Amino acid sequence: MTLAPTPHTVVLGAGAWGTALAIGAARHGAARVTLWARDAAQAATLAARRENPRYLPGQALPDTLQVTSGDALALAASADLVVIGTPMAALREWLTALRGLQAPVAWLCKGFERAPADDQPGLLGHEIAARVAPALRTGVLSGPSFALEVARGQPTALVAASAHAAVRDALVAAFHGPTLRVYANDDVAGVEVGGAVKNVLAIATGLCDGLDLGLNARAALITRGLAEITRLGLALGARPDTFMGLSGLGDLVLTATGDLSRNRQVGLLLARGQTLEQAVASLGHVAEGVYSARTVAQRARQLGVDMPITEAVVALLEGRLRPAQAVAMLMGRDPKSEGA
Ligand SMILES: NC(=O)c1ccc[n+]([C@@H]2O[C@H](COP(=O)([O-])OP(=O)(O)OC[C@H]3O[C@@H](n4cnc5c(N)ncnc54)[C@H](O)[C@@H]3O)[C@@H](O)[C@H]2O)c1
Ligand SMILES: O=P(O)(O)OC[C@H](O)CO
Numbered sequence: 239m240t241l242a243p244t245p246h247t248v249v250l251g252a253g254a255w256g257t258a259l260a261i262g263a264a265r266h267g268a269a270r271v272t273l274w275a276r277d278a279a280q281a282a283t284l285a286a287r288r289e290n291p292r293y294l295p296g297q298a299l300p301d302t303l304q305v306t307s308g309d310a311l312a313l314a315a316s317a318d319l320v321v322i323g324t325p326m327a328a329l330r331e332w333l334t335a336l337r338g339l340q341a342p343v344a345w346l347c348k349g350f351e352r353a354p355a356d357d358q359p360g361l362l363g364h365e366i367a368a369r370v371a372p373a374l375r376t377g378v379l380s381g382p383s384f385a386l387e388v389a390r391g392q393p394t395a396l397v398a399a400s401a402h403a404a405v406r407d408a409l410v411a412a413f414h415g416p417t418l419r420v421y422a423n424d425d426v427a428g429v430e431v432g433g434a435v436k437n438v439l440a441i442a443t444g445l446c447d448g449l450d451l452g453l454n455a456r457a458a459l460i461t462r463g464l465a466e467i468t469r470l471g472l473a474l475g476a477r478p479d480t481f482m483g484l485s486g487l488g489d490l491v492l493t494a495t496g497d498l499s500r501n502r503q504v505g506l507l508l509a510r511g512q513t514l515e516q517a518v519a520s521l522g523h524v525a526e527g528v529y530s531a532r533t534v535a536q537r538a539r540q541l542g543v544d545m546p547i548t549e550a551v552v553a554l555l556e557g558r559l560r561p562a563q564a565v566a567m568l569m570g571r572d573p574k575s576e577g578a
Contacts, residue, residue: 241414243269243412244267244318244408244411244412245269246268246269246270246271246272246316246317247271247319247320247412248272248274248313248316248320248321249271249272249273249274250274250310250314250321251274251275251323251324251346252273252275252276252280252284252305253324253325254290254293254294254386254523255323255383256323257290257385258386258389259388259413261389262388262389262417263413265300265391265417266414266417267411267413267415268412270304271302271304272303272305272317273303273305273306274308274310274313275306275307276310280292281305285305288301293385293523294386294389310335317341318341319341319342319408320342321343321344321345321379321412322336322345322346322347324347325349325526326349326351326363326529327352327529329347329351330370333366333370333374333376334370337371337374341408342375342376342400342402342404343371343376343377344378344379344400344408346379346380348380348434348436348489349437349526349527349529349530350530350533351533352530353532353536356536359540360533360536362427362430362434364376364378375402375405376400376402377402377405377406378426378430379396379413380396380397380399380433381394381421381489382394382484382488382491382492384492384496384498384499388418391417394417394418395420395421395484395488396421396484398410398420398421398423399422399425399426399428399430400426401424401426406424425477425480427471427474428471428480428481428485429485431470431474432471432486433485434530434534435466435467435548436463436486436489437525437526437527438530438534438547439459439463439466439493439527439547439548440490440494441501441502441504441527441551441554441555442505442547442550443494443505444499444502444506444507444508444509445506445508445509445554446505447502447505448510449509456494456495459547460495462547463547464481464486464487466543466546466548468486469544470537470543471486473538500521500525501528503517509561514528514557528555531552532556535548546568
């Protein structure tokens with residue numbers, strides 16, 4: 239089925255991913271696309287140079303892509319689809335601000351919110367939306383996708399997840415095209431858990447590769463990591479088949495093995511002896527796994543879900559374990575059956 243192009247798509251947030259998807263939509267999806275940057279000077283630079291030199295240097299913005307830093311809420315009110323392209327930390331504030339909109343609203347962030355306290359869980363995007371904007375028709379665009387490759391027009395497949403058919407359709411109509419395939423899925427919890435937890439596991443595989451533990455070790459981490467994602471997802475109401483799809487296995491393989499991943503880079507830098515602060519500062523982009531890891535472990539504990547790799551990453555990030563100790567901890571666990 240071919241859907242008519244979305245008339246006007248607004249992307250809020252001009253980082254790497256918001257910019258890449260705005261480029262993608264302007265190339266072959268929505269009829270009109272506006273990219274909103276919160277910083278007026280950044281918006282002026284993008285509009286004048288027709289590129290985003292800080293976040294996607296060298297990638298040309300299509301002539302039809304409009305850039306602004308004007309009134310975001312007025313802009314969103316004029317849109318047929320609003321896409322929030324900020325880090326997870328800003329999602330709550332944007333969903334709250336947009337809660338009266340009629341148009342579908344989707345986010346690109348992959349993560350859990352930071353837990354406000356030990357006894358208060360950090361939330362996934364759809365859980366935040368249910369609390370702060372229950373009437374809004376929302377969804378999430380996820381799947382294995384490095385911004386640079388999407389901006390270059392390299393073939394990519396994404397997942398548009400929502401409980402609302404209208405939101406799934408709007409996302410497909412805005413972004414699907416010759417180089418971007420967008421599959422629909424109504425398992426929002428499954429898609430969000432995959433996108434959030436793979437970031438934590440990519441830190442683990444970055445560490446593994448940085449420490450030269452070998453390809454066997456990396457394959458073991460990816461596979462047992464997928465088991466962790468699946469256990470947590472099922473406990474949060476997801477469907478098992480989602481974890482074998484693009485937002486599960488697909489994104490885990492990409493992020494855990496691809497050096498364009500910022501989360502994987504954090505692991506590689508920690509293995510080289512950098513502190514977490516140094517590693518995060520040297521990236522210049524958000525690495526959501528750093529902020530989500532503790533929440534993932536906390537949610538898992540509350541649900542009685544065993545996530546030993548995630549627990550090891552949290553202990554490393556908090557400085558409670560050295561890399562060699564984390565390896566010893568994971569390898570020293572009691573034998574168990576693979577399906578348990
Ligand atoms: N970069 C990728 O390849 C990629 C791919 C898929 C998903 N994602 C996800 O998309 C999200 C954004 O990632 P990114 O790579 O674009 O990050 P980034 O670090 O490149 O850019 C983040 C952008 O968000 C803006 N921002 C921060 N707080 C804001 C706020 N309160 N209001 C408006 N704008 C705000 C920043 O100014 C910056 O422009 C993350 O959750 C990430 O996991 C990224
Ligand atoms: O660079 P990362 O680690 O945030 O990963 C980017 C995307 O989520 C990959 O799908």
